[in-house]
Amino acid sequence: MSKHIDFCITCRKQTEYELRMNDVRKRIRGKEHVFSVISAICKTCGSEMGFPWLIDLNIKRIDEQYRIQEGLVSIEDIRKLMALYDIGKTPLSLALGFGEVTLPRYLCGQMPSRQCSKIIGQALESPDFMRNCLEKNRQAIGETAFRKSMSALKRVERLFELSEGMLGCISYIFARLEEVTPLALQKLLYYAQGIFLARYNAPLFDEDCQAWVHGPVYGQVYGMFRDFKFNPIDDERFAVLRGRYAILKREAISVLDVVLGSFGQYGGKLLESITHQEAPWLEARQTVDECERTQNVMEKEAIKRYFLEVKNTYGIDTIAQLEQYIASRKATV
Ligand SMILES: [Zn+2]
Structure with missing residues (x-):
């Protein structure tokens, strides 16, 4: 394993550090959550070293864990759904019965509601559900987007011809x-x-x-x-x-x-x-x-x-x- 070395502000010099996993507790919307984060510990003085890249990484980890714990879909899931059914964020938002800015906002990082997460999850799992959504909201999403998405849907449905x-x-x-x-x-x-x-x-x-x-x-x-x-x-x-x-x-x-x-x-x-x-x-x-x-x-x-x-x-x-x-x-x- 390669050595991790960086500047320790306590020691005032370059020191070796190690990465450790530990749990942190956070209250979010009145509820206690435990998240696993990574910290860098100076091997010389034992103090925690705060690197910008590590802070970014932990924010991402906490976001992912929070979504899993709360049953909320990830941005990745929404992107998958768009690619799966060859549909843009606005028409998809309308097809799922949301407002036209709902999905674009989620894609920018806003936390999705549990209700919307459930619908996105169903659309990901079931082509039948997606077909229903597309047909029900055909007018709202427009004919071009509808046709494009329907042909992608047929490709997905072929999967289910298998046993x-x-x-x-x-x-x-x-x-x-x-x-x-x-x-x-x-x-x-x-x-x-x-x-x-x-x-x-x-x-x-x-x-x-x-x-x-x-x-x-x-x-x-x-x-x-x-x-x-x-x-x-x-x-x-x-x-x-x-x-x-x-x-x-x-x-x-x-x-x-x-x-x-x-x-x-x-x-x-x-x-x-x-x-x-x-x-x-x-x-x-x-x-x-x-x-x-x-x-x-x-x-x-x-x-x-x-x-x-x-x-x-x-x-x-x-x-x-x-x-x-x-x-x-x-x-x-
Ligand atoms: Zn140190």
């Missing part, structure tokens, strides 16, 4: 991994499905995957994220998936945890090369050339059979067991 189980898994993967590319996402979904099938003799989600050139792919999921190519997926659309993993049962979470803890540590390309050695993909591509496109389905039965073999050889209950499986495949890449 609940699939949406839950995608939502969980995004919540757990910092970065995920479309390629890695496909492989992680595939491994989660395979291990779930072998453990519980039932599918984790209904969608079938296809034996594409680049390994197993869930076609509908691919269509959704294709704009991201090999880049990590970072998109406002995930706001609508946030928390959707709450529908997943304990068994599903347990499978996803071991998959993310093992396969989730590797890039999409390596995962792809491992799937290329596995029977379900090879079998589904028996009739096609190496580079030929196909939509041949990799049957769930075949996937289950394969992961039962993995289970018997390596075990599929822990991250360590799956790491062993991965190591055995990596060696042959």
